[in-house]
Amino acid sequence: MESRVKTRQDAPMDFRGQVFLAPLTKGGNLPFRRVCLEHGCKVTMGEMAYAYQVKKRSKSELALLRRHPDETCFGAQIAASRIDDAVFAGKAAAERGAAFVDLNCGCPIHDIVKRRMGAVLLQKPSKLGELVAGMVKEIPVPVTVKIRLGWSEDEQNASEVAKVVEESGAAALFVHGRTREQRYSRAADWESIARIASERSIPVIGNGDLLTWYEVRDRWQQSGVASVMIGRGALIKPWIFREIAEQQAWEPSDVERLGVYHDFAQKLKQHFRDDEKGKERAMRFLPWHFDFFCRYRPLSGERWEAAAKQHPLLQTRFADDEADLSVLEQLLRDPRPELHQRLALLLWESADVAEAEQRALQLAQEMPPVAGEVGEVATAQG
Numbered sequence: 001m002e003s004r005v006k007t008r009q010d011a012p013m014d015f016r017g018q019v020f021l022a023p024l025t026k027g028g029n030l031p032f033r034r035v036c037l038e039h040g041c042k043v044t045m046g047e048m049a050y051a052y053q054v055k056k057r058s059k060s061e062l063a064l065l066r067r068h069p070d071e072t073c074f075g076a077q078i079a080a081s082r083i084d085d086a087v088f089a090g091k092a093a094a095e096r097g098a099a100f101v102d103l104n105c106g107c108p109i110h111d112i113v114k115r116r117m118g119a120v121l122l123q124k125p126s127k128l129g130e131l132v133a134g135m136v137k138e139i140p141v142p143v144t145v146k147i148r149l150g151w152s153e154d155e156q157n158a159s160e161v162a163k164v165v166e167e168s169g170a171a172a173l174f175v176h177g178r179t180r181e182q183r184y185s186r187a188a189d190w191e192s193i194a195r196i197a198s199e200r201s202i203p204v205i206g207n208g209d210l211l212t213w214y215e216v217r218d219r220w221q222q223s224g225v226a227s228v229m230i231g232r233g234a235l236i237k238p239w240i241f242r243e244i245a246e247q248q249a250w251e252p253s254d255v256e257r258l259g260v261y262h263d264f265a266q267k268l269k270q271h272f273r274d275d276e277k278g279k280e281r282a283m284r285f286l287p288w289h290f291d292f293f294c295r296y297r298p299l300s301g302e303r304w305e306a307a308a309k310q311h312p313l314l315q316t317r318f319a320d321d322e323a324d325l326s327v328l329e330q331l332l333r334d335p336r337p338e339l340h341q342r343l344a345l346l347l348w349e350s351a352d353v354a355e356a357e358q359r360a361l362q363l364a365q366e367m368p369p370v371a372g373e374v375g376e377v378a379t380a381q382g
């Protein structure tokens, strides 16, 4: 199967050799994707949109298909159970500049599977095949499919599903190496991802537990996948794309990280507008992001590479045993939601990073920091 395809922008779209930002409901908002772009991300993906809502022309759902002009290679993700809905939403995404359209077959959430979308499609490979073939026929950009390994440990049918996906004409396949039932409870199974990659001729993109450039390098090499996809790793450190490109860690100082978060706040402002309503909307996102940002730890290869080969660092809990952490560093690691609210507000209100730093230090006096942990970012998504 040919993997070099033309995008809407007429640049060659190659599903090989890429590092994809995973589709992330809530997290993959447009301002956050712009932060990732600034830190070396080349292929972004949007938040999952319900195809049937797009067909009803729901404004909020159509907004999820929107691409920023800086996103030169943007994939829209949809959840669908019917061909006509999927085709309508896929065309709408292509018209808005999506380079490819991805069908979600991994979402474990009850509300979604109840509507016969997401991971439930794994249980019906022939229905999935019809859906994909119907999309490929009508949508003018490449169609991809994102799957998990199966519904449950006893129902791991990803090889069969992958075959159906390829035969239905999909341009590439994303594999999140866990089952629907596992959620994030255990390490992603890269051996199964490797097996699926070896069985297929369309590009298979591996996904699960990538947090450091050396884990990406090892997983990529050992599994033989065409490309990799990063989810929580990007939410914790959006600069992971730069690290992968440069094959070395960037260990930003506390002030440098505050700078990244301040830049994010500015991008939220540009997106939602700098007024009370815009602030209210941005505050639905920025404090939420701190639940991931606060898990950042410098994980130097010298100290952690060997451990990472045994168990993914994203699934490992770390004690905060570093001595002499600055007050600002402690604040940025603090896991308390009420503190995240305050940090988000001060970033929104500060004219520059210096002001944000000064206000953060004041905040630390009012709310003395408590220790946090990285790892096991449990979530119901995906």
Ligand SMILES: Cc1cc2nc3c(=O)[nH]c(=O)nc-3n(C[C@H](O)[C@H](O)[C@H](O)COP(=O)(O)O)c2cc1C
Binding pocket: 022, 023, 024, 025, 026, 027, 047, 048, 077, 104, 105, 106, 107, 146, 176, 207, 208, 209, 210, 229, 230, 231, 232, 233, 379, 381, 382
């Ligand atoms: C907050 C959050 C939201 C997610 N939303 C989606 C989604 O909309 N569509 C999807 O296919 N996967 C979604 N996922 C799953 C990720 O795309 C990815 O497959 C999963 O997190 C495993 O990759 P990771 O270990 O790099 O995080 C989500 C994950 C998280 C943490």
